[in-house]
Amino acid sequence: MYKIAVAGTGYVGLVAGVCFAEVGHQVTCVDIDEKKVELMRSGVTPIYETGLEELMKKNYSSGRIEYTTDFNSAYKDADAIFIGVGTPEQPDGSANLSYISTVARQIAESVEKDCLVVVKSTVPVGTNDKVEQFIQDFLVKDVKVEVASNPEFLAQGSAVQDTLHAERIIIGTESKWAEELLTKIYEPFHLPIVSVNRRSAEMIKYASNDFLALKISYMNDIANLCELVGADIQDVAKGMSYDERIGSKFLNAGIGFGGSCFPKDTKALEYIAKQNGYELKTVKAAIDVNKEQKTILYKKASKRLITFNGLKVAVLGLTFKPGTDDLREAASLENVPLLIEQGADIYAFDPVGAENFANVHPEGKHGKGSITYVANIEHALEGANVCFIFTEWGEVKALTPETYKKLMRTPLVYDGRNIYPVEDMQEAGVEYHSIGRKPAIREAAKELKNLELQNS
Numbered sequence: 001m002y003k004i005a006v007a008g009t010g011y012v013g014l015v016a017g018v019c020f021a022e023v024g025h026q027v028t029c030v031d032i033d034e035k036k037v038e039l040m041r042s043g044v045t046p047i048y049e050t051g052l053e054e055l056m057k058k059n060y061s062s063g064r065i066e067y068t069t070d071f072n073s074a075y076k077d078a079d080a081i082f083i084g085v086g087t088p089e090q091p092d093g094s095a096n097l098s099y100i101s102t103v104a105r106q107i108a109e110s111v112e113k114d115c116l117v118v119v120k121s122t123v124p125v126g127t128n129d130k131v132e133q134f135i136q137d138f139l140v141k142d143v144k145v146e147v148a149s150n151p152e153f154l155a156q157g158s159a160v161q162d163t164l165h166a167e168r169i170i171i172g173t174e175s176k177w178a179e180e181l182l183t184k185i186y187e188p189f190h191l192p193i194v195s196v197n198r199r200s201a202e203m204i205k206y207a208s209n210d211f212l213a214l215k216i217s218y219m220n221d222i223a224n225l226c227e228l229v230g231a232d233i234q235d236v237a238k239g240m241s242y243d244e245r246i247g248s249k250f251l252n253a254g255i256g257f258g259g260s261c262f263p264k265d266t267k268a269l270e271y272i273a274k275q276n277g278y279e280l281k282t283v284k285a286a287i288d289v290n291k292e293q294k295t296i297l298y299k300k301a302s303k304r305l306i307t308f309n310g311l312k313v314a315v316l317g318l319t320f321k322p323g324t325d326d327l328r329e330a331a332s333l334e335n336v337p338l339l340i341e342q343g344a345d346i347y348a349f350d351p352v353g354a355e356n357f358a359n360v361h362p363e364g365k366h367g368k369g370s371i372t373y374v375a376n377i378e379h380a381l382e383g384a385n386v387c388f389i390f391t392e393w394g395e396v397k398a399l400t401p402e403t404y405k406k407l408m409r410t411p412l413v414y415d416g417r418n419i420y421p422v423e424d425m426q427e428a429g430v431e432y433h434s435i436g437r438k439p440a441i442r443e444a445a446k447e448l449k450n451l452e453l454q455n456s
């Protein structure tokens with residue numbers, strides 16, 4: 001059992017802290033946000049993650065985890081301090097390392113015994129060398145502090161599961177002492193450990209995320225071509241997936257990747273390359289394709305409808321993916337303002353993300369258009385002229401083609417997640433546009449006359 005402190009209680013820090021406690025370590029989670037700390041002490045998770053609250057309660061009541069804003073008492077006698085604070089994107093694409101340096105300074109001023117500082121946050125290659133030097137420069141007590149890199153690979157929505165059953169743990173160290181200590185901390189997880197040097201560990205994180213982003217952009221690029229040549233991206237992906245060298249995961253075409261990491265980590269690596277006089281063409285292509293992809297359905301619908309003015313538009317799904325209330329870089333954030341600007345009256349449904357979205361786009365009238373949040377998915381569709389699907393929530397997948405036909409005034413659906421078989425929508429009489437597949441328009445054509453009249 002080790003005494004562990006964790007700086008930052010977001011998706012990475014809190015989940016890591018709770019999982020370390022779950023396997024038997026003594027954990028103190030530190031955050032600067034007092035409200036968050038109060039909430040966690042009362043047993044409530046500040047983030048939406050399956051299974052997290054149960055583990056928080058269990059380990060809090062058994063005394064294995066505590067939450068505090070008092071970094072000094074948490075860091076002073078810890079065996080290891082894990083850093084999981086944010087490294088958000090800056091306007092030039094580079095990673096903002098100010099949160100990391102604040103924590104590094106706090107550590108330097110607090111530690112009273114030898115300790116290992118472990119950076120879980122995603123940081124540019126070489127950052128941890130600087131963090132180590134920075135801590136040495138500001139150390140108050142005469143103790144040994146080393147820095148290790150331990151990038152995190154969890155995905156939001158399955159963070160606890162991904163941590164307890166990670167495919168691999170990457171540890172990047174520069175000494176036997178650091179390598180052995182970190183290996184022992186992870187021993188109770190019984191997971192494969194890949195031990196490399198610090199810079200390689202930092203690069204593994206970017207290279208992995210950017211490879212997955214590239215895979216998605218590649219499939220989106222191929223999907224757009226499929227539409228032009230009469231192929232179906234889902235059949236193409238299925239055919240590709242049997243090749244083990246390609247694999248079956250992350251082949252889903254859609255309206256582009258969002259979230260707090262792929263968008264920022266592609267830009268950050270491109271920036272790092274540029275700084276080193278190298279042009280990372282593949283990653284740049286992934287970024288460019290993704291930018292176009294986010295509004296591809298809006299562009300298609302704009303051509304089809306001429307105007308959105310006065311139309312009731314159902315928006316199903318606001319978060320960047322299902323299973324999270326996180327909106328960072330979600331396609332909805334780009335499309336909703338465009339629709340409102342064009343005079344659309346939006347009725348938006350999202351099982352967990354609506355409240356966060358309303359903080360950015362409050363309910364009510366905005367210029368020519370408006371937005372209303374509905375708790376019932378059917379209410380979004382009732383009398384709607386058009387429907388956009390941005391997130392493949394279970395509630396959206398459970399809708400039948402007939403429901404769209406029955407509830408909508410004109411059954412015109414733009415699906416950014418390829419949820420329904422094209423043929424089923426066609427049979428139900430829904431005009432259905434998705435990504436990389438042929439549209440279904442035969443039966444729906446006459447239903448849409450109303451819409452066209454309204455627009456003329």
Ligand SMILES: NC(=O)C1=CN([C@@H]2O[C@H](COP(=O)(O)OP(=O)(O)OC[C@H]3O[C@@H](n4cnc5c(N)ncnc54)[C@H](O)[C@@H]3O)[C@@H](O)[C@H]2O)C=CC1
Nearest residue numbers: 008009010011012030031032084085086087121122152156
């Ligand atoms: N969100 C994700 O799924 C994943 C994120 N990462 C990386 O992990 C890092 C953290 O990401 P998230 O957990 O999403 O961040 P987040 O933004 O959800 O959480 C960061 C937390 O750090 C706290 N904080 C800021 N300064 C602090 C300080 N001086 N002391 C203590 N706490 C402080 C903030 O109040 C906040 O609660 C980033 O580098 C990200 O790229 C890596 C893998 C997965």
Ligand SMILES: O=C(O)[C@H]1O[C@H](OP(=O)(O)OP(=O)(O)OC[C@H]2O[C@@H](n3ccc(=O)[nH]c3=O)[C@H](O)[C@@H]2O)[C@H](O)[C@@H](O)[C@@H]1O
Nearest residue numbers: 152153154155156250251252254256257258259261320321
């Ligand atoms: O560094 C990170 O933060 C994390 O980033 C991603 O996790 P996450 O952003 O939570 O979500 P993903 O499931 O990877 O989805 C990201 C985006 O790609 C999109 N996506 C994913 C898969 C796919 O086939 N097609 C596709 O468009 C999703 O809709 C979503 O918008 C990675 O999957 C994690 O391994 C990594 O640790």
